[in-house]
Each structure stands twice: as C-alpha cells, then as structure tokens.
Amino acid sequence: MANPGPVSALIERIRAVREQDWQDVSGLALGATAAFAVAVLYYSHHGSRWVFPLDNANLAFHEFGHPFFGAFNEDLRVYGGTLGQLLFPAITAIAFWVRREAASFAVCLIWFCESLFNIARYMADARAHELPLVGGLDPELYHDWTEIFVRWHQLNHDTGIAAFVRAMGWLGIAATLLWLTWTWYRQREED
Numbered sequence: 001m002a003n004p005g006p007v008s009a010l011i012e013r014i015r016a017v018r019e020q021d022w023q024d025v026s027g028l029a030l031g032a033t034a035a036f037a038v039a040v041l042y043y044s045h046h047g048s049r050w051v052f053p054l055d056n057a058n059l060a061f062h063e064f065g066h067p068f069f070g071a072f073n074e075d076l077r078v079y080g081g082t083l084g085q086l087l088f089p090a091i092t093a094i095a096f097w098v099r100r101e102a103a104s105f106a107v108c109l110i111w112f113c114e115s116l117f118n119i120a121r122y123m124a125d126a127r128a129h130e131l132p133l134v135g136g137l138d139p140e141l142y143h144d145w146t147e148i149f150v151r152w153h154q155l156n157h158d159t160g161i162a163a164f165v166r167a168m169g170w171l172g173i174a175a176t177l178l179w180l181t182w183t184w185y186r187q188r189e190e191d
Contacts, residue, residue, distance in 0.1 A: 022102040025184040029103035033180055037110050037173050044117040044169075051114055058115050061088045063134060078147050082122075085115050106180040109172065116169035124162035126155060 004012070043051040065084020070077030093108035125131045126145040133142055149155040 017098055017100070020100050022100045022183055022187075024187055025102045025180060027184070030180060030184045033103050033106050033110070034177060036107060037177055040110055040114045041170075041173065044114055049117075049121065054111055054114055055118055057088070058085045058118055059134070061085050078144050078151075081144050082119055085119065086112065089115055102180060102183050106176050109176040113169040113172035113176070116165050116172065120162040120166040120169065123149075123165060124159045126158035 040051055040054070043049070062081040062085040065080035065082070065087070066077050067080070069080030069083055076083075089108050089112040093105055093112060096105035096108055122131065123145045126143060126149050129143060129146070145158065146155065149158055149161075154161065
C-alpha cells in the first residue's frame with residue numbers, strides 16, 4: 001500500500017481527533033468561561049472599548065501581520081493586520097480543539113469573536129478617521145480599512161459591513177457559550 005500524501009494524512013488526523021471525546025468540563029470551568037464572556041462583552045462595548053489584555057495582544061498580532069503577510073505579497077500587507085489579529089486566536093483554538101480541551105477551546109473562540117468587535121470598530125472608522133493609529137500615522141494615508149474598502153469599492157458601506165462583523169462577534173460568543181453549556185450538560189447526563 002502506498003504511503004498516503006500529506007493531505008490524506010491530515011484528513012485522517014482530523015477524523016481521529018473528531019472521534020475523541022472532549023475532556024470533562026467542570027461547573028467551575030463553565031462558570032469561569034461564562035464570566036469571561038460577560039466581561040469581554042461589557043468591556044468591548046463600554047468606556048474605551050478596550051479589553052485588557054486581549055486587545056493588547058490583538059494590537060501586537062495586528063501590527064506583526066502587516067510585515068509578515070507583506071513579505072509574501074505587497075498587496076497582502078494591508079490585509080495582514082486583520083489576518084494576524086484573527087490568526088493567533090484561531091491557532092490557539094485549533095490547538096485546544098486537537099487536545100479536546102473544551103473550556104480552553106471556548107475561551108479562544110471568545111477571544112476570536114472579541115477580535116471581531118475590534119476589527120468592526122476599525123472598519124466603521126474607514127471614512128471618519130477618528131481612531132488614533134499606531135505611531136501617530138496619518139489615518140488619511142495609512143488606515144487599513146479605508147484602503148481595503150476603496151479597493152473593494154465599498155467605502156460607503158463601511159459602517160454597514162462593520163455592523164455585520166460586530167453581529168458575527170455577538171453570535172459567535174453566544175454560540176460558543178451554548179456549545180460549552182451543552183457539552184457540560186451532556187457530560188453530566190452520561191455520568
């Protein structure tokens with residue numbers, strides 16, 4: 001029998017992981033994850049709308065993403081910030097999914113969705129240019145989402161697209177909490 005290719009091996013690994021049960025979710029882990037989600041939702045939508053330390057990490061990954069993706073293709077540089085900001089919570093979520101650690105997986109999904117709030121805020125600023133940019137750069141010249149929306153011929157829809165992305169963040173957090181609660185409940189039923 002021939003050695004399977006890398007794609008076949010990856011598909012088989014994913015199937016094997018999906019057949020494994022999730023590690024037990026304790027009531028404490030469920031409660032702590034729910035409290036984390038509530039705190040994220042509150043701080044994302046009140047005051048400065050900055051969730052410490054998540055948005056500090058998001059900003060670092062955003063800024064890292066520009067030169068990283070720009071190294072592959074200069075046209076990707078402007079997308080790199082948003083891609084970097086989403087990539088890191090996605091990678092950590094995948095790592096916990098592979099390990100079948102449900103509560104940690106849920107926390108990373110909440111982080112990913114919180115990042116959508118941050119991105120939506122930046123999108124909604126594409127025409128207004130009210131948000132300060134890192135390093136004091138001129139938003140008229142260096143605003144990622146202004147450039148992206150101009151490329152896509154969607155600048156006049158910046159706030160509508162931002163509202164959709166924000167809604168995806170809310171739905172994602174709600175779905176994550178429902179899934180974790182269902183996992184916790186199902187595990188209690190099996191005991």
